[in-house]
Amino acid sequence: METIEETAVTDGPGQVDHSFRAEWRGLPTIHKITVAITSLFIIGLCCEGTFLVPYVVLRWGWTRG
Amino acid sequence: MTASIETTAASLRDGGTVSVQGSGSGISNLQQRSDRWLLAGCVVAGTFVLGPIGLVFIIVAFVLLKRAQQRGEAIRPWAVTLIATYCMIDGGLNFMGWGLDLFWAHDTVAGSTFLNGFGKLFDGGYYVNYNLHAMGGTAFTGEKALEIGGVLFLFPMRVIAAWGFLKMKRWGHQFMIITSWMYCLMLICYFADLSMTFMARFGDSITGVTGYWAFNVFYMTPFIMLPYLHTMNRHQFTD
Numbered sequence: 001m002e003t004i005e006e007t008a009v010t011d012g013p014g015q016v017d018h019s020f021r022a023e024w025r026g027l028p029t030i031h032k033i034t035v036a037i038t039s040l041f042i043i044g045l046c047c048e049g050t051f052l053v054p055y056v057v058l059r060w061g062w063t064r065g
Numbered sequence: 066m067t068a069s070i071e072t073t074a075a076s077l078r079d080g081g082t083v084s085v086q087g088s089g090s091g092i093s094n095l096q097q098r099s100d101r102w103l104l105a106g107c108v109v110a111g112t113f114v115l116g117p118i119g120l121v122f123i124i125v126a127f128v129l130l131k132r133a134q135q136r137g138e139a140i141r142p143w144a145v146t147l148i149a150t151y152c153m154i155d156g157g158l159n160f161m162g163w164g165l166d167l168f169w170a171h172d173t174v175a176g177s178t179f180l181n182g183f184g185k186l187f188d189g190g191y192y193v194n195y196n197l198h199a200m201g202g203t204a205f206t207g208e209k210a211l212e213i214g215g216v217l218f219l220f221p222m223r224v225i226a227a228w229g230f231l232k233m234k235r236w237g238h239q240f241m242i243i244t245s246w247m248y249c250l251m252l253i254c255y256f257a258d259l260s261m262t263f264m265a266r267f268g269d270s271i272t273g274v275t276g277y278w279a280f281n282v283f284y285m286t287p288f289i290m291l292p293y294l295h296t297m298n299r300h301q302f303t304d
Contacts, residue, residue: 019134020143027144034293035144038151044283045154046120049113052280056182 111157149231189269207258
């Protein structure tokens with residue numbers, strides 16, 4: 001399968017800008033979608049358990065064990 | 066710094082292999098510290114309960130990495146860091162969640178409260194006849210079989226693959242692809258199992274299918290990863 005080459009974004013002669021913003025501009029659309037969803041889902045994964053556990057404990061308490 | 070990046074890029078264009086950022090001995094102390102924070106963050110986030118604390122660790126790791134970049138160090142692509150982080154947290158959470166149900170923790174008050182609560186809210190498989198099967202935990206045998214495969218085989222492999230991917234190792238990239246396809250297989254079997262026991266599971270949960278997806282959409286990792294993994298520039302990864 002062919003690869004999509006990620007293009008370096010040049011910032012003036014002889015300079016290569018490798019900041020996140022420049023990397024983002026150089027990404028093909030499919031990779032932009034991946035990175036965007038990934039960033040959101042990292043936050044979702046980190047937060048869902050913490051909201052679930054207090055809710056479960058407060059709602060049903062420890063008696064069900 | 067610029068010359069170093071350009072030399073690396075030129076070497077890659079010529080088909081050569083170079084020790085790039087994040088791998089080998091060229092990595093700076095700052096980047097090593099960043100990776101340690103990132104690993105700690107993923108482990109903490111993988112515990113479910115301490116997720117936001119893990120998120121703080123991960124933000125610290127990203128700040129350190131950005132600082133290294135501002136100092137002029139060549140770092141790995143940010144997309145690689147994000148994706149490896151996502152896969153490590155996902156693998157850790159699945160290992161933890163299903164591990165709780167598979168092993169003896171399902172008999173503890175904390176374990177059964179958490180899992181029964183999850184079952185009551187989202188998936189009745191963790192509520193109906195819970196702990197009445199010979200192995201304990203969920204009484205749905207299809208789910209239990211997938212737990213054994215996931216906890217003892219796939220998810221540890223997935224976390225290690227993500228770490229290798231983060232370190233820009235060729236085997237890390239290869240095993241990310243391999244474990245993503247394995248994960249696809251597991252999810253297809255999982256959805257088939259869910260469908261066959263639909264009424265018993267979603268008929269008995271408060272939020273039903275909508276709630277299930279609101280909670281579980283974050284675990285659709287391979288469907289997000291595979292297009293990226295198959296189209297990225299794999300020559301960035303070293304032996």
